[in-house]
Amino acid sequence: MERKPGGLMNASKLFEQLRRLYPPDRLLTRPAQLAPYESDGLTAFRARPAGIVLPETQDEVIQTVKLCYQHEIPFMARGSGTSLSGGSVPIQDGLLIGLNRMNRILQYEPKQRIAVVEPGVINLAVSQRATFDNLYYAPDPSSGPVCTLGGNVAFNSGGAHCLKYGMTSNHVLGLKVVLPNGEVCQLGGDSLEMVGPDMTGMFVGSEGLFGVALEITLRLLPKPEVYYTVQAAYDSLAKAGDAVTLVVASGLLPGAMEIMDRLSLDAADAAVGAGYPSDAKAILIVELEGIAEEVEAEKPRLHELIEKSGAYLVEVAKDDEQRLKIWTGRKSAFSAVGRLSPDFIVQDGVVPRTKLGESLVEIDRLSREYDIRVANVFHAGDGNLHPLIMYDGRQSGALERAECLAGEILRHCIRLGGSITGEHGVGLEKRGYMREMFGESDLEFMFELRHAVDPLQLANRGKMLPMAESPVLTTRGAHPLEKQGIISRE
Amino acid sequence: MQHTIPVDEIGPWGQPMAEAVQKCVHCGFCLPVCPTYRVWREEMDSPRGRIVLMKEVLEGRLEFDEALPYVDRCLGCVGCETACPSGVGYGELLTSFRGLAEASRNRSLLDRVLRWFVLTTLPYPARFRWGARMGRWAKPLRGLVPGRLGNMLDLLPSTLPHAERLPEVYPAEGPRRARVALLAGCAQQVLAPDINWATLRVLAKNGVEVIVPQEQACCGALAAHTGAAAQARRFARHNLQVFPDDVDAILTNAAGCGSGMHEYALWLRGEPEEAVAEAFVQRVRDVTEFLADVGICTIARLEKPTRVAMHDACHLVHAQGIRQQPRELLATVENLELVEIPESDICCGSAGTYNIEQPQTAAELGQKKAAAIGSTDTQVVAAGNIGCMTQINTHLIHLNRHIPVMHTMQILDRAYRGIPIDQIYE
Numbered sequence A: 001m002e003r004k005p006g007g008l009m010n011a012s013k014l015f016e017q018l019r020r021l022y023p024p025d026r027l028l029t030r031p032a033q034l035a036p037y038e039s040d041g042l043t044a045f046r047a048r049p050a051g052i053v054l055p056e057t058q059d060e061v062i063q064t065v066k067l068c069y070q071h072e073i074p075f076m077a078r079g080s081g082t083s084l085s086g087g088s089v090p091i092q093d094g095l096l097i098g099l100n101r102m103n104r105i106l107q108y109e110p111k112q113r114i115a116v117v118e119p120g121v122i123n124l125a126v127s128q129r130a131t132f133d134n135l136y137y138a139p140d141p142s143s144g145p146v147c148t149l150g151g152n153v154a155f156n157s158g159g160a161h162c163l164k165y166g167m168t169s170n171h172v173l174g175l176k177v178v179l180p181n182g183e184v185c186q187l188g189g190d191s192l193e194m195v196g197p198d199m200t201g202m203f204v205g206s207e208g209l210f211g212v213a214l215e216i217t218l219r220l221l222p223k224p225e226v227y228y229t230v231q232a233a234y235d236s237l238a239k240a241g242d243a244v245t246l247v248v249a250s251g252l253l254p255g256a257m258e259i260m261d262r263l264s265l266d267a268a269d270a271a272v273g274a275g276y277p278s279d280a281k282a283i284l285i286v287e288l289e290g291i292a293e294e295v296e297a298e299k300p301r302l303h304e305l306i307e308k309s310g311a312y313l314v315e316v317a318k319d320d321e322q323r324l325k326i327w328t329g330r331k332s333a334f335s336a337v338g339r340l341s342p343d344f345i346v347q348d349g350v351v352p353r354t355k356l357g358e359s360l361v362e363i364d365r366l367s368r369e370y371d372i373r374v375a376n377v378f379h380a381g382d383g384n385l386h387p388l389i390m391y392d393g394r395q396s397g398a399l400e401r402a403e404c405l406a407g408e409i410l411r412h413c414i415r416l417g418g419s420i421t422g423e424h425g426v427g428l429e430k431r432g433y434m435r436e437m438f439g440e441s442d443l444e445f446m447f448e449l450r451h452a453v454d455p456l457q458l459a460n461r462g463k464m465l466p467m468a469e470s471p472v473l474t475t476r477g478a479h480p481l482e483k484q485g486i487i488s489r490e
Numbered sequence B: 001m002q003h004t005i006p007v008d009e010i011g012p013w014g015q016p017m018a019e020a021v022q023k024c025v026h027c028g029f030c031l032p033v034c035p036t037y038r039v040w041r042e043e044m045d046s047p048r049g050r051i052v053l054m055k056e057v058l059e060g061r062l063e064f065d066e067a068l069p070y071v072d073r074c075l076g077c078v079g080c081e082t083a084c085p086s087g088v089g090y091g092e093l094l095t096s097f098r099g100l101a102e103a104s105r106n107r108s109l110l111d112r113v114l115r116w117f118v119l120t121t122l123p124y125p126a127r128f129r130w131g132a133r134m135g136r137w138a139k140p141l142r143g144l145v146p147g148r149l150g151n152m153l154d155l156l157p158s159t160l161p162h163a164e165r166l167p168e169v170y171p172a173e174g175p176r177r178a179r180v181a182l183l184a185g186c187a188q189q190v191l192a193p194d195i196n197w198a199t200l201r202v203l204a205k206n207g208v209e210v211i212v213p214q215e216q217a218c219c220g221a222l223a224a225h226t227g228a229a230a231q232a233r234r235f236a237r238h239n240l241q242v243f244p245d246d247v248d249a250i251l252t253n254a255a256g257c258g259s260g261m262h263e264y265a266l267w268l269r270g271e272p273e274e275a276v277a278e279a280f281v282q283r284v285r286d287v288t289e290f291l292a293d294v295g296i297c298t299i300a301r302l303e304k305p306t307r308v309a310m311h312d313a314c315h316l317v318h319a320q321g322i323r324q325q326p327r328e329l330l331a332t333v334e335n336l337e338l339v340e341i342p343e344s345d346i347c348c349g350s351a352g353t354y355n356i357e358q359p360q361t362a363a364e365l366g367q368k369k370a371a372a373i374g375s376t377d378t379q380v381v382a383a384g385n386i387g388c389m390t391q392i393n394t395h396l397i398h399l400n401r402h403i404p405v406m407h408t409m410q411i412l413d414r415a416y417r418g419i420p421i422d423q424i425y426e
């Protein structure tokens, strides 16, 4: 295909051709149509795309990507825009491909235990569809009722129950994708056993840098026979953290292990009236699940461990309703913190599970040092922290200080041998830490791979990779992209 | 979300609007419950997107005219408020925004005439009755009346029931347990006067004396939600004066009116009556909420076992947080089995004047609601809002499912009087 150099001229040509492909109500260019797409779940960053298309068929997506390639205009696929790392902040002057109307479940095979879905299908919709056959889709991000499988694939999203069953990548068997040059290819297949390198694995978690997922083949699991949900209250956050270390060391493998601290308990309670114990400094939610006999056998061991960890109040969910209440509270916690603070950053660092207690003490120390409130609610079983760093963006310097604190927490994670992101992705926000996390040659390899797949860096340009594409994020002061006027903060 | 809304310049509404914007963390939890997002799957037609649009306008970065098409498509069902973990007051933002927007609207002539017609008839029972009669005669000419005017005609019943004047005082039967004042509702008085009578009888049966202030005006909700802020304030002021202080509660039996009255303090923000309005709002209750609170003292019984599906009016369940109470009341009735409607918290598309302004979407939502009801084996639909009742009835008929739609009070009333549940539905 012949290519012409990128630029504004090309953009107008691109739109001319897009107009032939899309009716006016699915090609958005007016300010009122663009503004609502400017940011994702991390509102500190905003950018306005040149235009948005709302394809309804795979072919439209493919044609769109081909046109972008032809005119060298960067594009970004967008699901429900719930990314918490700036991952779905549009590319300034690029094209945004909104996939929400591609929300059909194309194939559902309960016997084979697979489902083939379009990328705009909502995470929870898959389990809802499979429920009558006693099947479900295991990865359960808190944003499950909202986020799309395309977004889940791009970020390799996790959830409370990924402790036992693994993240998105463990549940995606195959993918049909359109590569950044418009070519379509099939990665993986419809079973776990496959031939050749794990190309699906490469695409999952690539944050949209390798093109757009058009069809996703998911693995479904039989629903656990029983759940046993225990809520333990502690008089200190560190004790709750240490309890997790105890459970993990014991060899028990619960379906989920989550911790919420006082601030997040207050927020979640206000949001959904979850009725958490009012004097606890932290609670630990542990859920055993699986075959009835197995769970029955694990119960005494779990209670023993929890007692040993110093919990002062232990409650067991009596029925489904109580279990749901506990989980609804947990899953609404991020958004509920909006009640406590006008702005916050959700961090996503990971520490080894043996170092949870220690890390929580360190976060508390940093919070005091900076005099910034930090709420903690996290996938404790995975060591995946989610400190919610609260600030008031109207005060000058507040965002920068919050980012500084976030940076120190991330460095602490790296120091302990952990990671800068467990499930929310690098996006725009954490690109600056990639160099601290990875060595030069690691990054070099990633970049070569990107170059091989997308030499023009059209797909989601500017995300995840710190090199070459655009300057990296800094924690202090204005971001270089801001100085260039490419992105802006509110 | 951060914003630079010039709160003081905007006036009394600046504060609640800015607060709603600020509380929104852009998480998208409201998307799956929003009826318009479910239809269009685009951000501009989602709660989160509308908040951004309103913010942009208030900040002076976007013209009203650009944003209004999307804000206008909002049903005002406030399902998003129930879903929002962050506690965003979307309803207040929307009402205030619509009020502000009115001044800068460029309405077409037809638009202005329609709006004038709606705002000068619907809130006045006598005029509405007259208008409805005229409209009825025009029904055979339906084919000649295009667009929205035609849709208005469609909603009018073919016969109007006779409406007897409500008494000033309706005494309690037996010892008096409480004393309340009732808002009679404008459209309701004309379209289904039986709802008010049933309400009076049911309350009396349970020891509640009801006062019906004869001078009362429309609650003002219709005006407020179509941006006619001054008219809404006028109605609110009037009602503040004519409703008595010495009652246990001010009751409404139409969810839309109830949620409108709950907004009096917002409408009168910055006005001398603001404090009075705040106290008034505290006393406004839906009849089901109040009755469930004081408790049923006479158990009612239906002649035949009957399945009744509870329809959740948005302005009850989302705007006033009333979900359990009507169910509790119906559950006390012997021989009555409650049925749940799938996705009961999604709007039926009635939403005030939405039927007139966005007929296509209204119809789509109405059809979906009727289909959801049709998927159950219910024999009767119970509802707490005249708007929903008309809408659901229309679409059930289109679907060829003749399931009577009744107010919760009508069902209780039938049960008390021992007459078949579906006997009188004019």
Ligand SMILES: Cc1cc2nc3c(=O)[nH]c(=O)nc-3n(C[C@H](O)[C@H](O)[C@H](O)COP(=O)(O)OP(=O)(O)OC[C@H]3O[C@@H](n4cnc5c(N)ncnc54)[C@H](O)[C@@H]3O)c2cc1C
Binding pocket: A040, A041, A076, A077, A078, A079, A080, A081, A082, A083, A084, A087, A088, A099, A119, A140, A141, A142, A143, A146, A147, A148, A149, A150, A151, A152, A153, A154, A155, A156, A157, A158, A159, A160, A207, A208, A211, A212, A213, A214, A334, A335, A423, A424, A460, A463, B026, B027, B028
């Ligand atoms: C309140 C809240 C709670 C959350 N809880 C969790 C949690 O528990 N666990 C977790 O992992 N995450 C969580 N998240 C983060 C977020 O929901 C996930 O990252 C989710 O996968 C994003 O999905 P989306 O549809 O919103 O994608 P978007 O935000 O729209 O996009 C995310 C990224 O995916 C890319 N993308 C989207 N579709 C495609 C496609 N078809 N092909 C290629 N790339 C694509 C985009 O370009 C972007 O880079 C939470 C977010 C919020 C707001």
Ligand code: SF4
Binding pocket: A335, A338, B023, B024, B025, B026, B027, B028, B029, B030, B031, B047, B048, B051, B080, B083, B084, B085, B086, B087, B088
């Ligand atoms: S759920 Fe609430 S906080 Fe989240 S986007 Fe919607 S309105 Fe905003």
Ligand code: SF4
Binding pocket: B033, B034, B035, B036, B037, B046, B047, B050, B073, B074, B075, B076, B077, B078, B079, B080, B081, B090
């Ligand atoms: S009020 Fe109803 S229609 Fe309007 S944004 Fe909220 S949920 Fe959507």
